[in-house]
Amino acid sequence: MATVTFDNATRRYPGMAGPAVDGLTLDIADGEFLVLVGPTGCGKSTALRMLAGLEDVDAGRVLIDGRDVTTAPANDRDVAMVFQNYALYPHMTVADNMGFALKIAGVPADELAERVREAARLLELEEFLDRKPKALSGGQRQRVAMGRAIVRHPRVFLMDEPLSNLDAALRAQTRTQIASLTRRLGVTTVYVTHDQVEAMTLGDRVAVLRDGVLQQVAPPRELYDRPANLFVAGFIGSPPMNLLQLPVDDGAVRLGGAVLPLPAAAAASPAAAASVVLGVRPEDFEVAVDQPAGLAVKVESVEELGADAYLHGKAAPAGPGGQPVRLTARVDVRQPPEPGSTVHLLPTASRVHFFDPATRRRLG
Amino acid sequence: MKGPAAHWHDEPTDFGQMGKLPRGHGVAPAAAIGSLNITSATTDEELLDLPWHLALEDWPVANLAALPRGLSRHIVRFAHLSGSVIAVKETSEHVARHEYHMLRRLQRLDVPCVEPLAVLTGRRTADGSELDPVLVTRHLRFSLPYRALFSQTLRRDTLTRLIDAQALLLVRLHLVGFYWGDVSLSNTLFRRDAGAFAAYLVDAETGELYPELSNGQREYDLEIARVNIAGELMDLHEGGLIEEKIDPLATSERIMDSYRKLWAELTGKESFDLGERWRVNARIRRLNELGFDVEEFTIKTTADGSSIQLQPKVVDAGHHQRRLLQLTGLDAEENQARRLLNDMDAYRADNNPDLDQELSAHLWVRQVFEPVVRAIPRELQGKLEPAEVVHQLLEHRWYLSEEQNRNVPLAEAVQSYIDNVLRHRRDEAAFMLQEDSRPAGPPRPDTGGTPPASRPDGS
Incomplete structure (x- = not known):
């Protein structure tokens, strides 16, 4: 040994x-x-x-x-x-x-x-x-x-x-x-x-x-x-973590109706003053058909893997001129949403991740 | 009936990564369910006639050329395809692709190995269940697995010749930067080569290619070779397939020795005084004798200009093979080529000493080689490959002549050889061991021709 x-x-x-x-x-x-x-x-x-x-x-x-x-x-x-x-x-x-x-x-x-x-x-x-x-x-x-x-x-x-x-x-x-x-x-x-x-x-x-x-x-x-x-955020986990670059507004980012405050460490990063990359694992979304606090996502497909099911969907661009945002979320395998329907995804605030878009490092 | 629909494509074998095939390299584009994805450099439609919808274990006997013996980590079957025999191995897609590309690269580098034919994915049974991908390679004609060469009456030096052939193959692989990772007699096939053997790599699953190998990689491969060969010989011992007096450990050590000597001769530095420049030519001749051409030397003089340091940088196996090919267009193994070239020289000295070499070689082909090959009855043509037949015939003729104290004419020697030697040999064109541990066909001494007391060509 x-x-x-x-x-x-x-x-x-x-x-x-x-x-x-x-x-x-x-x-x-x-x-x-x-x-x-x-x-x-x-x-x-x-x-x-x-x-x-x-x-x-x-x-x-x-x-x-x-x-x-x-x-x-x-x-x-x-x-x-x-x-x-x-x-x-x-x-x-x-x-x-x-x-x-x-x-x-x-x-x-x-x-x-x-x-x-x-x-x-x-x-x-x-x-x-x-x-x-x-x-x-x-x-x-x-x-x-x-x-x-x-x-x-x-x-x-x-x-x-x-x-x-x-x-x-x-x-x-x-x-x-x-x-x-x-x-x-x-x-x-x-x-x-x-x-x-x-x-x-x-x-x-x-x-x-x-x-x-x-x-x-x-x-x-x-x-x-x-x-x-x-890199680690995207590599570890399957399906991978959702990563979205979002503008910072008053020490927080918005995802649909949800307001997610940045950790204190973000204050030390000049790049993070303007925008950060928000990371949410597919299982860290609350999914509701009618959840005004969340982000509206149009369901494109549902992947059923036996014990779990995942929806793959598209949300409106995060900012003006942006690309539509693609998201994956774990859903109830017994009641998966219909493709074509719209659901609201609300991230669990305590489980989200923030990354510096310039250094690509974790914030907080 | 033709098999399922198939999507044929080829993919580049050149990839930037060192060592292994990168994952995701050339993954077959998705084909419709129930259709095969075939990665291959050639399109042999007959491949589709094989029962790909069945697990290899369930392939009907009609398709099989033989069942492999021994314990393999994969299911392997030998099948008939377009007049030749192929080996089909069930494995994972990445492993199949990796081996396919390694074998292709080795072929391009001109290292003796089996020919990769295809990787097939997307196999499904009739009820739609997925089956493992397969790698298809072409069986090497006239090659023998090492176990086929063992019997109770084994010629004592057959084993050392096998191991020397394996050492030469390993040196050639290492020269091109190939780390084998699983060197063993089982992963090698042997072709007869004028009293010696020529070794071919069969299994490249664990292989990796680098611009050059470190000493650590070479030494580790050698250690794997030693341990595996010892294990294989101990197993033959247990099975009573080799003589008691053969010591597996001592025999396995031979590969280290044989390899190191050859490696040193092919790559070692040599220093000598400026006045001894003849040593450059001497080194070239020694390398030629070993069957190598020197494409490039590094020659340095010391600061005071009094001595020279010489090191071969690029050596190329097949010195005699190339010369034979140039002179006659004949393709043979290295020792066979050496033997035939010797006979060609003797023929010229005896018959046309004043004729130039090319013309005399041409006459030799017409008057010696071709008549011998043509004289072999069709039913005996699967016994040995033509160059080996001619080599054995020349030996046979020499012994006959000595025995009868006269110069036995070629035609008479040929007839005697066919009747007394060739007819009694087993077919080796597509020789495979059967499931039982004995070679197919009647066991007989591995004499490789007439048992010689001494060899006429001095080899």
């Missing part, structure tokens, strides 16, 4: 305009499950490879348990990349499939057997140890693959989209197993994904990257409730 530190770590590829990872500073606690998330090309896999020793670090440092490993070879870092490759060997038993890499590494037979037994206990595979993998279900085979990483007793697990090549059912099942297993083992884990649902369900903390730059690192709830900037 170990702490991991990125200290202003940068990776540049020759011929590329900007760095793939730009001055990343991040402290990961011993035993923490940290998820790196962001859109394609944001540098999350590059950051993981820098930690694994697969990528040169052009500036800054990478430390594992306080030891500078910036230039250490991959096999001298005691990290395990988890199921990048999990071919199972048909003639070998489950126990041999889990332990063969230890045998290659010269681990004595009794220690090897003990480590395999211990991993099998954690993975609930004990009764299958003498069987051949052909007798296992898809989920059990996946667990054998995990066992291969566990028996190595690494100080850090590294996982780069480990679920991306699984089908949906197995992906959900394996995600749950990874979550419970890593917590039981207490091994520091760095997990890369493009999927925010995976990020939010797995991570103790989630680090959001964009264009190689860390945007915010926080526990999932905080990331959702207090996004640090417009």
Whole structure:
């Protein structure tokens, strides 16, 4: 087990305009499950490879348990990349499939057997140890693959989209197993994904990257409730947060009939004196057919997702000459509004977000 | 009956991102429900005749060329298409697209790999349920999975030749900046190559492309190769498919050694005194011998001008293949090409020493190569590819001549080779392992031709 530190770590590829990872500073606690998330090309896999020793670090440092490993070879870092490759060997038993890499590494037979037994206990595979993998279900085979990483007793697990090549059912099942297993083992884990649902369900903390730059690192709830900037606000949450640029009038903005006072921090921003970006999550609207205090929205479509339903609608422009405003709001799945009808959306004042249109940072 | 309506399109393989295919790259435009979206550089209408509305597991036997063996994380089937065999793999759309583009880029970079044909999405069953997208690749003719080369009477050096071929493939991949991420014998196919093997990449699912690889990436790939090969050999051991005396660990170490030697020769710096400039040509010759041409060298002199530092910058595999192609128009693997070129040289020395090389090569094709290939009865043409047949025939003729202490004429050697060797070999044109762990067809020693005591061409 170990702490991991990125200290202003940068990776540049020759011929590329900007760095793939730009001055990343991040402290990961011993035993923490940290998820790196962001859109394609944001540098999350590059950051993981820098930690694994697969990528040169052009500036800054990478430390594992306080030891500078910036230039250490991959096999001298005691990290395990988890199921990048999990071919199972048909003639070998489950126990041999889990332990063969230890045998290659010269681990004595009794220690090897003990480590395999211990991993099998954690993975609930004990009764299958003498069987051949052909007798296992898809989920059990996946667990054998995990066992291969566990028996190595690494100080850090590294996982780069480990679920991306699984089908949906197995992906959900394996995600749950990874979550419970890593917590039981207490091994520091760095997990890369493009999927925010995976990020939010797995991570103790989630680090959001964009264009190689860390945007915010926080526990999932905080990331959702207090996004640090417009990018995080738009990236985390599905459907995404509604973001509307509105003129400021007397320390407040108006959305239809609703008046939303700006937080005190807005006073410090010159740009925010004229306008701010208001953020409202789709579930933070009160929806009423007749709610004069809210914003009138013409319903264009209703998307029913089983437990939830969302309306997608259009409101009149916020100011003269402006574009019509498109909004998404969660509605009662039992009584969804009719497409073509008009509803009023009233944001819950205590749950709205404000952002500086110039710096794109959160206000308050 | 033709299959469902289909929307065919192609998409650019050039994308700016390093490493992986960006998500959302070239996602197929929405097609009508029930119609297939086919991403492909070619339009083979016969693709539509396959039962895409069925999960691969349910494909009728009539469509199948074979069932793959072994445990795969994906469902894979081999099917017939337009006279060739294709491999169809069910996977997620992004994984399929990623692999399709990686294989396309590798093909353009001239690295031996299977040919990607298409990605199909929008598959649905008759009742409208969605089915997983598939990646379609064309099966490599005359290629063999490594398990097909093992039997109790395995020639002792077959395994080391396989591993050397795998090391060469890995070096070639690394030279073009490809990090494989899952190097294994299972993810490779092997073609016979005049007593050696030529390795082809089959699975690029975990692969990533960079302008160049870091040492960390190369070393990690090598470590993956070592562990996977050891695992594969331990598995063959457990299954009783290799001789007891083969040590999986020691054998797997060989890839490290073979790879590092080759990498050092192809990319290493070499310093020597100004007076030893012949060493530039010596290095070029060594690289040619290894099958590489040097396209670019970096040559630096030290500040005092007394010594030279030499480093190959761009090397290109296929030295003998290119020479054979230029002289004869024949396409062969590297060692086959070397072997045929040797025979061509001997032919010229014996018959027309004064003729120029091109003309003599032309005569050799007409008087040696073509008569041999034409003599192979149609029913035996699926046994081996023509260049391999000619290589084996030349060996066979050499042994016959030695045995009989006379110069056995070509026609007589051909007949003897067909009757005594070729007819008894298995078909390898579209060879696939069946679900059971033994190769299809009668198991027989992997002799690769006449068992030689020593080799006539010195290779």
